[in-house]
Amino acid sequence: MTLIKKIINHTKRFFLLITLLSFTAISITACNPTKLKSEAAQVPQLVTSILSDPKTFNYALNAESPNIFGLTYEGLTNENYETGQIEPALAESWQISDDKLKIIFTLRENLKWSDGKPLTVDDVVFTYNDIYLNEDIPTDIRDTLKIGENRKLIAVRKVDNRRVEFTVPEPFAPFLRSATAYGILPAHALKESIKTKDNEGKPTFLTKWGVDTPTDQIIVNGPYKLDRYDTSQRVIFRRNPYYWRKDAQGKSLPYIERIVWQIVESTDTSLLQFRSGGLDTVGVSPDYFSLLKVQEKQGKFKIYNGGPSSSTTFLFFNLNKGQRNGKPLIDPVKSRWFNTVEFRQAVAYAIDRKTMINNTFRGLGKLQNSPIYEKSPYYLSPQEGLKVYDYNPNKAKQLLIQGGFKYNEQGQVLDAEGNVVRFTLITNAGNKIREAMGSQIKQNLSKIGIQVDFTPMAWNTYVDKISNTLDWDAGLIGFGAGLEPNDSANLWSPEGGSHLFNQKPQAGQKPIQGWEVSPWEAEIGQLYIQGAKELDEAKRKVIYSKSQQITQEYLPTIYLVNPYSLVAVRDRFEGIKFSSLGGAFWNIHEIKIKQ
Numbered sequence: 001m002t003l004i005k006k007i008i009n010h011t012k013r014f015f016l017l018i019t020l021l022s023f024t025a026i027s028i029t030a031c032n033p034t035k036l037k038s039e040a041a042q043v044p045q046l047v048t049s050i051l052s053d054p055k056t057f058n059y060a061l062n063a064e065s066p067n068i069f070g071l072t073y074e075g076l077t078n079e080n081y082e083t084g085q086i087e088p089a090l091a092e093s094w095q096i097s098d099d100k101l102k103i104i105f106t107l108r109e110n111l112k113w114s115d116g117k118p119l120t121v122d123d124v125v126f127t128y129n130d131i132y133l134n135e136d137i138p139t140d141i142r143d144t145l146k147i148g149e150n151r152k153l154i155a156v157r158k159v160d161n162r163r164v165e166f167t168v169p170e171p172f173a174p175f176l177r178s179a180t181a182y183g184i185l186p187a188h189a190l191k192e193s194i195k196t197k198d199n200e201g202k203p204t205f206l207t208k209w210g211v212d213t214p215t216d217q218i219i220v221n222g223p224y225k226l227d228r229y230d231t232s233q234r235v236i237f238r239r240n241p242y243y244w245r246k247d248a249q250g251k252s253l254p255y256i257e258r259i260v261w262q263i264v265e266s267t268d269t270s271l272l273q274f275r276s277g278g279l280d281t282v283g284v285s286p287d288y289f290s291l292l293k294v295q296e297k298q299g300k301f302k303i304y305n306g307g308p309s310s311s312t313t314f315l316f317f318n319l320n321k322g323q324r325n326g327k328p329l330i331d332p333v334k335s336r337w338f339n340t341v342e343f344r345q346a347v348a349y350a351i352d353r354k355t356m357i358n359n360t361f362r363g364l365g366k367l368q369n370s371p372i373y374e375k376s377p378y379y380l381s382p383q384e385g386l387k388v389y390d391y392n393p394n395k396a397k398q399l400l401i402q403g404g405f406k407y408n409e410q411g412q413v414l415d416a417e418g419n420v421v422r423f424t425l426i427t428n429a430g431n432k433i434r435e436a437m438g439s440q441i442k443q444n445l446s447k448i449g450i451q452v453d454f455t456p457m458a459w460n461t462y463v464d465k466i467s468n469t470l471d472w473d474a475g476l477i478g479f480g481a482g483l484e485p486n487d488s489a490n491l492w493s494p495e496g497g498s499h500l501f502n503q504k505p506q507a508g509q510k511p512i513q514g515w516e517v518s519p520w521e522a523e524i525g526q527l528y529i530q531g532a533k534e535l536d537e538a539k540r541k542v543i544y545s546k547s548q549q550i551t552q553e554y555l556p557t558i559y560l561v562n563p564y565s566l567v568a569v570r571d572r573f574e575g576i577k578f579s580s581l582g583g584a585f586w587n588i589h590e591i592k593i594k595q
Contacts, residue, residue: 044593045258046573046585048281049270053231053263057218058209059183060131060139071237071259071588072220073183076105076124077176081582084375084483086176090119090184090221090244100171100535105180107162112242113186114225124164126187128156130194136203137194141182143490143497147172149529151495154179171533173540174486186219223254223589235261245589254589267432274568275299281584284566285433286362292568300572306565306580308366310373313434313478314557315351315425315441317344319502320470322512329470329512333419338473342403344555348389349396350448351441356561360436368562370548371488373481375580377537378544385545387552396448413449422451426465427476429456437560438476470503470512482581485544489528492547494521501556520554 050066059069076091088094091105111119132141133153145154152169159165168175193205209218215226223245224237237259245253262278264270267285274282275295284292284303292303317338318330328335337343357365369388372379380386397407404416413421425441427434435456442452457465465472477500481488490496494517497506502521505512527547534540551557565580575591578584585591 043257044255045260046256046280046588046593047260047262047278049262049264049273049279050235051263051265051267054211054229054235056210057213057226058205059185060137060141061206063140066261068226068235068237069183069222071224072218072222072226073185074222075182075184076107076180078181079177079581081579081586082577084581089181090124091180094176101168103166103168103175103180104159105164105166107164108244109162111221111244113188114220114240114242115189116242117186117188119184119186119221121158121161121164123184123187125156125158126191127182127185128154130187130191131185131205132182134194134203137205140497145179148533149526171535173532173535174484177484178487184221186221189219224259227258232263234263237261243589247590255592256588259588274301280573281567281569284568286360286364286563287432289362289364289566296568301568301570303566303568304576304578304584306578308368308374308562308580309565310375310481310581311478311563312368312371312373312481312559313437313476313561313563314368314371314559315347315474315476316501316557317474318470318472319518319556320512320515322470322515324510324512326513330473333415333417334423334473337415337421337423340403341554342399343405344558345389346396346399346403346448347445347450348555348558349392349399350450351389351444351558351560352391353560354391356437356440360433360440361561361563364566365561365563368559369552370559371481371491371551371557372485372544372548373483374562376481376483376485378485378531378541380545380548386548389552389555389558393448400448407449411449412451420451421449422453423473424453424455425474425476426455426457426462426472428459428462430459431456433563434476434478441476466500467497467503467506468509475500485547486528486532489532492528493525495525518554520550521556524550 052066054066054068055064056062057068059073062069074089076089077086078089079085080087090107090111092108094103094105096103107121107124113119131137132139132145133156142153146152147154147168148170150169154169155167157165166175166180190205190208193208194203196204198204198207211229215229218226220226220240221243223240223243225240226235227238228236239254239257241252243253247253262273264273267283270279270282271288273279289303296302318335319339320329321335321339322329353367357363357367367388369382369386370379374381382388400413405421406414408414415421425438427438429435438454438456442454445452466475466477479488479491490498491500493499494502495504502517504515524547527543527550531540531543531547534543565583567578567584569576569584572594573591574594575587576584577587579586
């Protein structure tokens with residue numbers, strides 16, 4: 001997956017973002033929840049908020065959040081966020097060949113698109129062969145369909161009118177959980193745009209279904225379809241009358257007729273609207289928890305706590321030794337510091353994460369020590385041998401000296417050449433939690449003699465630096481995670497588009513000379529390849545355990561705090577199966593509004 005996708009987690013389930021995005025505050029925008037509240041009496045609806053406008057209505061070209069696609073599209077399979085199991089979606093069943101290289105899916109009968117036209121095997125083949133596997137379409141999905149060390153693509157073919165066959169170049173354990181969950185797209189609405197070229201010879205698909213497209217032209221297969229989009233105000237969804245799911249009595253799902261996303265660019269404003277009854281749900285940040293908890297009964301809502309969330313937050317240094325046009329991406333003096341493992345370990349020991357939990361997270365979080373989610377079966381716990389870095393400033397100072405650094409009379413850290421150790425730490429401005437974490441890191445490192453210039457910056461500028469220009473020292477960021485480690489393979493593959501700490505230039509970027517991959521870095525990448533093709537669960541655990549041990553030894557990413565997954569939801573909804581992986585509304589199709 002790409003950088004943006006990993007930052008915000010899975011695009012399949014939007015409502016998880018209600019929790020993740022609740023920690024970002026930008027500015028205040030106007031809206032009218034009173035009008036929506038009055039309309040709620042006329043139609044069963046859910047009203048929530050998002051922080052900014054959607055960027056596209058084209059599923060294949062999406063790389064950002066918020067996005068509409070968790071409500072509007074489904075794939076062949078789906079993940080049950082209550083059990084963690086892979087379940088049938090558009091496909092009612094599948095068969096895996098003895099050699100594990102072929103998977104044949106059987107589609108449900110009488111599937112339809114939101115315009116009433118049949119959804120068939122031809123749509124599945126079109127979606128993969130003409131869009132996801134098409135080199136002319138710059139979709140991030142294609143990276144996840146490249147398998148093994150040679151990065152060969154999957155093959156997709158029609159078997160008959162209800163069956164479609166996927167062939168992988170080698171056994172691929174995460175296949176059902178990842179590759180088949182991508183949304184199926186309508187051939188009848190999009191095929192012509194793939195064939196037609198613009199003046200530059202590019203498919204007109206690249207400009208198809210932007211946010212300026214009339215909503216009635218967006219053809220979907222999910223539980224909801226777009227009804228209305230008012231820029232900087234709201235996105236409104238209506239239930240898809242042709243959605244395939246039905247309840248035990250044969251009633252078409254979903255039950256809730258309408259979903260409204262208010263675009264509210266401030267979490268403080270969202271909180272006010274929730275407390276006044278204008279919103280039905282709101283993400284609960286540590287700042288809000290105590291205030292809301294005492295109002296649960298009076299406000300007729302419940303705060304759901306899913307325990308540690310599936311997101312990761314980490315500090316990372318720029319380890320890239322490359323140059324562009326003869327100029328180093330990063331000051332060679334700083335590069336030597338950052339590429340000294342004792343330096344990174346010292347920084348890890350110097351960060352007081354327990355204080356960070358108590359102060360910034362109000363006690364609503366846990367220490368994070370691994371890139372793999374603790375609820376994953378492949379997680380290696382400290383009790384099983386995972387190295388951890390509990391707060392120990394004396395140990396940090398010892399490691400700095402061991403790494404060739406020294407102290408002057410003022411207590412400042414100097415390198416072997418006498419340079420004062422000082423670097424800039426960047427993150428995205430407006431994220432209050434992350435800004436507080438960065439401020440504490442600056443304070444903690446000053447106690448061991450390291451000077452940090454903490455500089456929050458605009459989101460677009462931040463992303464451009466860490467994934468394009470690559471001229472930065474250290475960063476603070478959050479990535480999504482899940483039960484399957486391979487979902488983060490693009491972070492750990494040296495060739496991956498999200499390999500932040502030592503980024504290789506991506507397509508369309510300026511070349512880099514002298515880019516190097518460390519042996520430990522290459523080994524982690526190889527372990528992720530091995531883990532993906534190993535089908536024995538016990539052996540997969542061993543492989544990913546080793547990858548975690550290497551990660552924690554060499555610390556390309558210094559993990560900090562795993563916040564609790566907290567969301568407040570009105571009592572009038574029934575059928576909530578809250579999950580830290582999927583949030584409160586991952587099962588939106590079966591949630592009802594109480595009479």
